[in-house]
Amino acid sequence: MRDSPLSNFIEVLALKKLVSMTRNEDLFTIREMTIEDYNSVLRVWKEAGIDIGLSDTKPEIKRMIDHNPGLCLVMEDKEAGEIIGAVLGGFDGRRGWVHHLAVLPKHQRKGLGKKIMDELEKRFKAMNVVKIKLEVVQGNQGVIDFYEKLGWDLRDELITMSKTLRKQNRAKGA
Numbered sequence: 001m002r003d004s005p006l007s008n009f010i011e012v013l014a015l016k017k018l019v020s021m022t023r024n025e026d027l028f029t030i031r032e033m034t035i036e037d038y039n040s041v042l043r044v045w046k047e048a049g050i051d052i053g054l055s056d057t058k059p060e061i062k063r064m065i066d067h068n069p070g071l072c073l074v075m076e077d078k079e080a081g082e083i084i085g086a087v088l089g090g091f092d093g094r095r096g097w098v099h100h101l102a103v104l105p106k107h108q109r110k111g112l113g114k115k116i117m118d119e120l121e122k123r124f125k126a127m128n129v130v131k132i133k134l135e136v137v138q139g140n141q142g143v144i145d146f147y148e149k150l151g152w153d154l155r156d157e158l159i160t161m162s163k164t165l166r167k168q169n170r171a172k173g174a
Ligand SMILES: CC(C)(COP(=O)(O)OP(=O)(O)OC[C@H]1O[C@@H](n2cnc3c(N)ncnc32)[C@H](O)[C@@H]1OP(=O)(O)O)[C@@H](O)C(=O)NCCC(=O)NCCS
Pocket: 048, 049, 050, 100, 101, 102, 103, 104, 107, 108, 109, 110, 111, 112, 113, 114, 115, 135, 136, 137, 140, 141, 142, 143, 145, 146, 147, 149
């Protein structure tokens, strides 16, 4: 098969992937999110189809960032000067939690989601966190496939329960 049209084709594909990964290294950088990034991150979430809820208002996101130093991250396209990806990481004292990972649709499937998650995972490991968790909406198979590729296990023996404690925005300053 060596030097066959098929092997040459596979080599070209592998080379293309390598070139694009190297390009990504140069173009897309990850840094910690600040509250000044809020509008840009909201745009990424909305364009990526994330459901925006009461916990995603500016004061709530500020509280998340303040509570979890170094765990809320954005990815920037240096050339375009725009935020193209984001994730919120949180530590509850036992588990690490991952919320709202998103990459702008025009930049998906370039290895950038994995790059953001690798960085967040590195940071959780540096904090000696035993296990990290996340929730995916039932039927969002693409995202499940993505996380399985990154080594996450589907825990279909577990279900999630929640209880809403507040239905309105907090009063100003609260
Ligand atoms: C989930 C998401 C962040 C993935 O980002 P991405 O940059 O497109 O993913 P990557 O390019 O880094 O993919 C990493 C691996 O997962 C695979 N993958 C990514 N999306 C996939 C999909 N929809 N179906 C199957 N595999 C997928 C890639 O093929 C790649 O595998 P490879 O290394 O073998 O080539 C992105 O699809 C997204 O923003 N989705 C919408 C928002 C969302 O639903 N977020 C999850 C909230 S729980």
